[in-house]
Amino acid sequence: MLWPWQKPSKPSPRADRIQIGGVPVPPSLEALHFLIAGSTGTGKSQAISANLDIIRGRGDRVIMADPGGQYMARWWQPGDTILAPLDARSVRWSPFSEMRGQADADRVAKSIIPDVEGGGDAAEWARHSQGLVGAVLERLLESGGATNERFVKLLTVAKSGEIEAIVEGLPAQTLFDTGAAKMLSSVRGIIGSALPAYRFLPPDAGADAWSIRRWIEGGSGWLWLPYRDSQRAAMAPLISAWLGEVVSAILDLEPSRERRIWLVLDEVALLGKVQALSDALTNGRKYGLRAVLGLQSVAQLRQAYGREGATVLLSCLSSQLILRSPDPETADTMSRALGEHQISREHSSHGPSGSSTSEHVVIERAVLPSELQCLPDRVGYLKLAGDYPLAKVSIGITHKEPAVPSFIPRDSSPKSPSPVVKEAPPPTVEGDEKIVAPVLSLELVPSTCAGENLRGLLTANDWQKLQKRTAAEAGGVCEICGGTGDKWPVETHEVWGYDDDARVQKLERLQALCPLCHSTKHVGHAAQKGREQEAMKRLAELNQWDAETARKYVDQEMKICRERSRHQWVQDLAVLTEKYDLKIPRKENEDD
Structure with a gap:
């Protein structure tokens, strides 16, 4: 039976004991890991913040992927390490x-x-x-x-x-x-x-650079992995790789009952899949690992880890704090995680021969999904690992002033290798030095090539096959930002290269892009649809530019496109045969 005032029965709280909503957590449960689930603004960050001073005071070590750098700004101390290549304070990593x-x-x-x-x-x-x-x-x-x-x-x-x-x-x-x-x-x-x-990353950094593995083995302080919201899509694969090295290094340590290393991943699903995370949660207890994972929705987790992978990951988190979850699927999953309880109901019947009373025992969800969907902010249900009763708790607000800036940009743009897609060099742009987009570039089609796209040349069946293959090769996510769209995950973008001497427009490959990155690639079309401001913002965010630089880059690319639009182009579709095993389609006006 669940009562709102129920709290797990334990000794009185101590200053060095983790607490969730005022409920002290036995130290023996820490290494069984924690899930904090809830929608934006429900109190996940406050539940984490409430324990950081306690963890710091005990001398425990922490690795935290920090959205917005807000935790780091308030809890950073001298001796901590920052790993964030776009931040001026970051260590050099390779x-x-x-x-x-x-x-x-x-x-x-x-x-x-x-x-x-x-x-x-x-x-x-x-x-x-x-x-x-x-x-x-x-x-x-x-x-x-x-x-x-x-x-x-x-x-x-x-x-x-x-x-x-x-x-x-x-x-x-x-x-x-x-x-x-x-x-x-x-x-x-x-x-x-x-x-x-x-x-x-620093272009010249190599084997002698700062190492996650060496820090895990003999470092001190906390390790911060901060990222700004505008950087998350571009940085997620790198942060995921760092975390993969973190969990691997922890599993390579000698077992210890005294060691305590906290892995705190707020918004874990948005970082993409972390290799061997489930293995670390399953086997990390004897190495001192304690994990706290924040989650908005089950759908996000399944997108990153797959259906079975998400189920396994959730099963490794033995203690759960469930806050408001408006999403029906998430609310149902978390309701099941909170368990069931047994209720006895009396049933009375009356008839000519007299009255009788019987008792029926029914099993029901301890908390219905509809209850989880309607919880107030910072109110949730706490289920600790083991034989402890379910408790309804309120999460307090932790007030702590920032000690350092959440982000200090590097003085200059990093030296970067050439773009991922190698294209023929465009015409020279006179005046200012040419601006190169490090992450998201524009691909403007000359007006003399308008309508000559692959989708219009192929049969609907062949085009659909190419769409499915391109999406599968990219893992169902955008190849630029790692994200997906709201209505559909990715779209198929045609990457064209231009030989400005021979006037050949060559299809290089197909690329899976989320709708927003795809729209930004063709900023002119975005403007026609009233989405120019959205596209310009995307262009600036992913390339870490200010608005003026983004506008100069667009003007530069428009100038190149206008020059190319003065000429007729011959299409080269050889990649269809070489890579995709399709016959090159013939245009209707070609001679037999």
Whole structure:
């Protein structure tokens, strides 16, 4: 039976004991991990904030992925470490710093390209992508040329022959065999979608850079992974890779009953899949791991981890604080997590021969989904691991003034390798130095090519096949920002290159983009639909520009497009045969 005043019966609270809504948590339950679920503004951040001073006072270590840097601004102390390449205070990091030998290459590769749940093409492409990344990591470390810049250039813009020479003699070399061109193209597309944020890393950093693994083994203080909301989409694959290294390093420690390392992931689903997170939650107790995961909706978690993966992850979080969850699916899932209770009901009947009374025992949800959908702010239900009664709790507000800025931008834009998609050089723009978009670029189509798109040339069936394949190769998310749209996840974008000397418009590949990134690519069409302001904001946010720089870049690209619109272009669709195994369509006005 659930009563609003019920609290788990325990000794009186102590200053060093974690508390949730005034309920003290036994230390033995900390390593069984915590889920804090609820919609935006319901009190998840306050529930976390209430315990940070306690954790700091005990001398525990913390790794926190910090949306907006708001936790770091209030709880940072000298001796803490900041890992955020767009922040001036960040340490210098490289994937090579997590490697002590070639044997570590596969582990680091899986942090960069996490496993895909189940079988099928997507899982196979992920394995091949991991293999190629691991091979490049191994050979660069072995050769002494291990830097972030060399790593990114090789995997995004280098010619296939150059990569093949690097990985010769390793299993990844089979990707370059005759007949494997389509697989190689798919693999490079997957890798390219994971690496945009790596351009923000110090280009010359390598094996001697600051290391997550070394910090876990012998560092001190707290490790902050702050990111601004505008940076999350671009930074999520990199943050996910960092967290993959965190959990791997913890599982490689010697077991200890005294060690306490907290992994705090507010909005865990928005960071994408973290490799081996479920394994760490399952096995991390003996290494001192304590995890707190914040979640808005079950759908977000399933999108990142798959249906089975999300179920496994939730099962690893033995204590739950459930706040208001308006989403019906989330409310139902959390209602089930809170359990059931037994109720006895008396039933009386009256008849000619007399009256009788019987008792019926029924099993019902302890908290109905509809109750979870209507909770006030900062009110929820707490279910601790073990045989403790369910409690309805109120979360207080923690007041703490910021000690440091949440974000200090770097003085200048980072040196970055060439864009992921290599295109023919556009016409020269006179005047100011050419602006290069590091993450999201425009792709404006000359007016003389208007209407000559692939969708209009292919049959509906062939186009639908290409859409499904492109989305699957990208893992169902945008290749630029890692996000998805509200009405449908991704759209299929045609990437065209231009040979300005030969006047050839060449189809390079197909790319999965969320509707907003896709609309921004074609900012002119966005303006016609009244969405120019939205597109300009997106362009500035993902490229870390101010509004003036974004406008100058658009003007620059418009000038190039106007110049190209003065000429007629010949289309090159050879990639349809080379990669997608389709016949090149003929236009209706072509001679037989």
